[in-house]
Amino acid sequence: MTGPGEQLTLAGLPVPRARRRPRASTGPVVPAEVDPVARVAIDLPPPHLDRPFEYLVPATLAEAAVPGTRVKVRFGGQDVDGYVLARVEEAEHDGALVPLRKVVSAEPVLAPAVLRLARAVADRYAGTLADVLRLALPSRHARVEAEDAGIDAVPTSVAVSPSATAWTPYRGGPAFLQHLGAGGSPRAVLSALPGPVGADWATAVAQAVAATVLGGRGALVVVPDARDVDRVCAALADVGVPAWSRGTRGGVVRLMADDGPAARYRSFLAARRGLAPVVVGTRASAFAPVADLGLVVCWDDGDPLHAEPRAPYPHVREVLALRAELEGTGLLVAAHARTVEAQVLVESGWARQVVADRAQVRARTPRVQALTSVELAREGAAAAARLPAPAWRALRDALVHGPVLVQVPRAGYVPAVACGRCRTIARCTTCHGPLGLDRADGTPTCRWCGRLATGWRCGECGDAALRSVRVGSERTAEELGRAFPQIPVRVSGARAAAGVLASVPDSPALVVSTPGAEPVAPLGYAAAVLLDAAVATAGTSLRASEDALRRWMTAAALVRPIGEGGQVLLVGDAAPRPTQALVRWDPVGFAARELAERVELALPPAVRTATVRGPRDAVTAVLGRLVLPEGSDVLGPVPVDDDGGGAVRRGTDSLDPDVRALVRVPRAGGPALTRTLAASLAVRSARREGGTVRTQVDAPEPV
Template identity: 50%
Template sequence: MSSENGASRAEGDGGAEGAPPEQLALIRESVRKAKTPRAKPRTWRGAALAKELPVARVLVDKGVLHLDRYFDYAVPEELDAQAQPGVRVRVRFGAGRHRVREGRREGGGLIDGFLVERRAESDYTGPLAALAQVVSPEPVLSEELLSLTRAVADRYAGSLADVLQLAVPPRSARAEQRPSPAPLPPPKPPEPASWGRYEHGGAFLDALASGGSPRAVWNALPGPLWSEELALAVAATLASGRGALVVVPDGRAAARVDAALTALLGTGRHALLTAEAGPEKRYAQWLAVRRGSVRAVVGTRAAMFAPVQNLGLVAIWDDGDDSHSEQHAPQPHARDVLLLRAALDKCAFLLGGFACTVEAAQLVESGWARPLVAGREQVRRAAPLVRTVGDDDLARDEAARAARLPTLAWQTAREGLRHGPVLVQVPRRGYAPRMACAQCRAPARCRHCSGSLQGQDAGVLRCHWCGREESAWHCPECGGFRLRAQVVGARRTAEELGRAFPAVPVRTSGREHVLDTVPGTPALVVSTPGAEPVAEGGYAAALLLDGWAMLVRPDLRAGEDALRRWIAAGALVRPQSEGGTVVVVAEPTLRPVQALVRWDPVGHAVRELAERAELGFPPVSRMAAVSGTPAAVAEFLASVELPPDAEVLGPVPIPPTPPGRPRRPGAPPPGEHWDRALVRVPPGSGAALAAALKTAQAARMARGGGEAVRVRIDPADIG
């Protein structure tokens, strides 16, 4: 058995003409073919080999960087017919793998892998071990999918095997045995319908239907029509005889697009790929897509790798949602994977949402994509009226000092309840996560570790850092003994609103129980961000409480995320012409609040992008996070050969995860102290940075025995 340096790839830039320089450099590097000299053919002792192409090049399912290459195996004659490129195989791998005696290979355990290529010769000079088994004759790894996963692995400094685990679902034998239906003929091009509300919306659909590959960043108008508009884009692509892929953040959004496609095109033309379907059904749907029986896919994050035949359109909805970022190594983001697919397959690209991320703004500013927006008059007709309550207003508001619902919000809710349901968005789930002095508003902190005190359901105060209970708290600033909730959770808010509006039903939607829809009858719907249900006919009003809590997070994206969540909630409210009103409790002079009042997420993203360009922050620059114990991080940074224009920031200590909270990506395990360093490079050097970090990490793993170091490319939480 032998190894080869890297994958076999097609030459060229993958059709990335017009892509941003960073994207173009990555594609060219990812698809460059390695040229290696051919050696003399060998045989496998003790058994007959396949007469033609007796060497199988296999990618073993080992997600470690120093084994991120192909290994050569001999193809026995009895496996010749089944051992075709793309199938799953099992091979011997491990200790003693180079020793062959009397036709049998000694040592090593069986491990899964993918047969990548059949060759006439191997570059290895010794005897080859044989393929142990062809798991299934179903070719699940195509050349296109292999090129894409290799490009993703290179971009994120990860291993190809790890990316393939994300791209190819686990096998189900029963699903493979089911015959796939014959593909349906292309539908007729759809009418523009609601796309006519956007400047160049009809032209975008026409380009898709005629076989073109437009690239657009779409700022969707508020309201429920976004799923129907995505379905129209898919239908236009199918009319050209090509396939389409839509990635959405969660199962609720996938169900809405699925329903819109079914209503528009009927059944049998698209597949729904979500975790809710179960492994067997999802694999059966995936196989129907790979076999070409289904030309369109709608799904959540994992669907970004769906093997759509003759891909004509990739689309992503709400790219700022955290759900689009994969938590398993190498943690790719769905937006970046679809950008790679658009360049490799020369297909159309559509990034849509009610809000606008700085990454989307950069695609437009670079000229790689065109804006797809509505005129200001159309925006005013579709958006609700937005009103603000700032700190000065709260200070003068007796009702706000006694309770946490300002007078304006209370009046808006009362008026809205006369006409329909009212949405109340709170930034926390649960009861009363943080407490403060009722007299001076100073945060209530633990006497032992200074962590924030939280109110529990039974009225007990507990520190969210050390977990100690506090039974005799008093304020060190003013000496007061009374507490109030500083940030009140969804359940406590529902209780308070139930007392304020005793005759109105109160519903809650959050992590434990997420509502999909609510009736259009008067009710108060209390929800955490991202869990807002859709109301029949739209909400009459929405209250966005504790806005400051979303803005004060020590994160680069705090303002962008707050605006995205506010606009997503406001988009569920009826237009201003129908009385729809949104009240946001946040300082009116802050940029995200002003963008919400004007309903101008694109302008906010453009200004954020300009500021990040001045400061050298992503996405203008590329960044990598290196975390581990202080000694391990220092050793790693000393060994890596970074690009000349790289800048190392830190290392700095990583705050531990508070007890009872889920461990954040990149956070140290309980009881360990980690440092984190950020490595920043300017545009054009991202591929070189990823390659350098991957090489250093592979060398470190090959040596073994050292403490682990975690490398993340473009982390979302750089602080």
């Protein structure tokens, strides 16, 4: 028998498929005459593949395969996506090069500045270039690419107003704008004052952008959500920067996923082709390819929407700070409150703070009163009411003059219930999740698994009665509607029937909102009542007080100033420090004290951190390869707490439960931490070590 043996198959088993071989080329590939070698970043996630690969550029693709274009290449026996990073004359690889399969699009979507930024972000967060490029570049839309291709754009009429009245109340504000207009690159942290439409934060941002455009450069503004995009675009139109339109050059484009893939890609190409010098968008727009960039702006950097939930989990503030360094642009980090990270920029001297004098603060802010148990002691038993008598009187009196805002920290009807007899939290009998009510006559529903808890009885005392533990926005609106039957009640929130409202008229109305969903009243609210203040600061999070103050100040900034009768009531015994910061309207002092304490206790952002989560053996292997700088320490590993409240620990009965470790290094050792962590992950990827490991550098909540 001279031939190979035949592999027999058993009856009933499927016959193995014959492996398909790639078709051979019809002849030798003729390389490009100029720069025949392309360095390509392949779109594959393994960390050990995070480097450029060299491919031969066929002569037929020489003109199309320019740096920045999307291509198809052969890798590991399959066609994969990639981007041409550069074209060179000679290859570093000694062997024969595989030719490019094809150029997907001749549009150079990856700008050189964006490539440098993406590489810097990947290094900053111990991630890969492929992961960052997925965040930076929108999906291709072929029909949009063909629009206006090769057509000379007509310059649009842009009459930018040089007015800077919104910056006059701030120390250093006019100088900041003059520096931008002269082509400088100032870096500022702005503590924005409250103000009505036309004198608010959006107007200040628009005037800074206008100064940059007058200086002949572009600008990029990143905000948390679509409502803020609309506000900034409207303010830009008021100062003479209109929306960009097809076939023209000049104006502003919106870059956000909510507009749909075609509109988003159209805006992206307008910026990439240099047709729109101003971009306003949400998180992913931090990588927008703005030509001749002169200013980057981050509004409300403490909003959790600025933190990317996908690997490598970058934060908009840090991305824009890196971009300002790499491209030499101006930077503006602005908010009503101030994050501890923004305070680090100020105290390190990397940026200057722009704040108003106390006289301006007092004139522009409402009167703030904290209704704590001490303040309400004279009310007797009524002091324990969720909405005490002073708050009721404030609502009644303010409704005569305009709308009133009521902020409730939780959405829904009754998010949590307890046993009516023993006060034990009511939990699902299947998954032990908390029970809640969606309406007054509804059946309790599990917030985790969604099961109806029909026939529920307390596991402690056997009673079937339920009482509310936390009251949501829907129940609050229902109670206020009964108390003020002649006044319209509007609810704003992601789970509300009308969704998140962008604005409300200036007529009398009760506006019940969850944090972050407060609509704008053109002339400002007559008053605001911030309910359940104790709930906002009761968590164990490192940022509980900081986040509470930011949410309170965001709502209070929508209220009319004290000279027009505006007042804010904070109801509940919240933590003293954020309460006093709100009453004094002193976010800078609060952030400075928070930072001083974190420096003393070696907590972020005074130190750099990295969390490693996964099976114990996998986490131990990753940690064992780290070479950490002096002064570093490793905390853990400890079992992962799934619900964040200590009730359920994932996998405690399994053979390999998930654990979490925290690596902490001095702030100066941050680059060394990310380098060694990336190297350890690359080794893990190359060895194909088992288990799923998730790493995150400088997580918003590292513990």
